Amino acid sequence: MNVPFLDLKAQYKTIKDEVLPAINEVIENTAFAGGPYVAKFEQAFADFCGVKHCIGVGNGTDALWLSLVALGIGHGDEVITTPNTFIATAEAISLAGAIPIFVDIEEKTHNMNPALLANAITKKTKAIIPVHLFGQPADMDPILEIAKKHGLKVVEDACQAHGAEYKGRKAGSMGNTGCFSFYPGKNLGAYGEGGAVVTNDDALAANMRMFRDHGQAKKYYHGIIGWNARLDGIQGAVLSVKLKHLADWNDARRKHAKRYSELLASVKDIIVPGEMDYAKHVYHIYALRSPERDKLMAYLAEKGVSCGIHYPVPVHLQDAYGFLKYREGSFPIAEKCASQYLSLPMFAELTDEQVAYVAQQIKGYYA
Numbered sequence: 001m002n003v004p005f006l007d008l009k010a011q012y013k014t015i016k017d018e019v020l021p022a023i024n025e026v027i028e029n030t031a032f033a034g035g036p037y038v039a040k041f042e043q044a045f046a047d048f049c050g051v052k053h054c055i056g057v058g059n060g061t062d063a064l065w066l067s068l069v070a071l072g073i074g075h076g077d078e079v080i081t082t083p084n085t086f087i088a089t090a091e092a093i094s095l096a097g098a099i100p101i102f103v104d105i106e107e108k109t110h111n112m113n114p115a116l117l118a119n120a121i122t123k124k125t126k127a128i129i130p131v132h133l134f135g136q137p138a139d140m141d142p143i144l145e146i147a148k149k150h151g152l153k154v155v156e157d158a159c160q161a162h163g164a165e166y167k168g169r170k171a172g173s174m175g176n177t178g179c180f181s182f183y184p185g186k187n188l189g190a191y192g193e194g195g196a197v198v199t200n201d202d203a204l205a206a207n208m209r210m211f212r213d214h215g216q217a218k219k220y221y222h223g224i225i226g227w228n229a230r231l232d233g234i235q236g237a238v239l240s241v242k243l244k245h246l247a248d249w250n251d252a253r254r255k256h257a258k259r260y261s262e263l264l265a266s267v268k269d270i271i272v273p274g275e276m277d278y279a280k281h282v283y284h285i286y287a288l289r290s291p292e293r294d295k296l297m298a299y300l301a302e303k304g305v306s307c308g309i310h311y312p313v314p315v316h317l318q319d320a321y322g323f324l325k326y327r328e329g330s331f332p333i334a335e336k337c338a339s340q341y342l343s344l345p346m347f348a349e350l351t352d353e354q355v356a357y358v359a360q361q362i363k364g365y366y367a
């Protein structure tokens, strides 16, 4: 049996009849850049997240960068985040002119350890970016409390956590802004690139709306120096169609994750991912941990099972961030996890047979 890591075609087949007319309508109306199809999606996504404003942007990296710029973060400032993330979190900090400061993760959440935050705060610290990695929210209450105490902004990197919840609150709705990516493989993915920032702050929303469109509120009258970070009309229409299915797709992911964990419970040599009591995990990634990760991955590939690694090198050890002078051993939990992570096939349309087959092969490896 062949089990792909991700099968976008399988999902497309289930919504083809809805999504093709929606795309066609945008083309018939030539509403390509920004416009009504984007505005409609923005309203729906703001409602979905339980926030006042959603600003569609070009991608998730734009969403993070725009948030920082709109919050006034720039040259000489420090922004605290975790090294256990996709590089974009740190890139956005760097592109805003600030310096990323990392704190290690908690082994049980794979997210920022709030207990290490206070030590990382200096006079230059302006913001914290918790990442809801793999679809499970970071432990937000202590993070929000520390931020409040020190007058820091909080930008949530919810790029892997569409629809995830923390104590009943939606990922992205708790910080000053929440940032989403609609990269095709995300839980809510566009048919191209896309992203969004959500916020309850009216002034911030107005600023980001102008900024993403060259700083103009009225065409060719530029109040601020902005950028082109618009979401395009076709993506707005596609995302509106797909948003209606997101809750079901997330439920399917949760079901597959539960099944993987049940079937693999007897395998002593691996650690399966857990769901925190406070969380609704949406399993963008199902990352188990194995000390023999590379050998296991090769074995599974031979059996037709495609896996991924998210991510093999934590951000502080990437060549791009060599100038920060972190070393191996700087963040031991993140480093240990990175050497052990193995992401199993995960998408809503996986069949029960495929899930069972993957688990069976893992058991076969260890037998």
Ligand SMILES: *Cc1c(COP(=O)(O)O)cnc(C)c1O
Pocket: 059, 060, 061, 062, 085, 086, 088, 089, 131, 133, 157, 159, 160, 180, 181, 182, 183, 194, 195
């Ligand atoms: C995908 C992702 C991003 C960046 O999103 P793009 O749309 O690819 O720019 C940022 N942070 C995390 C954690 C991501 O997974």
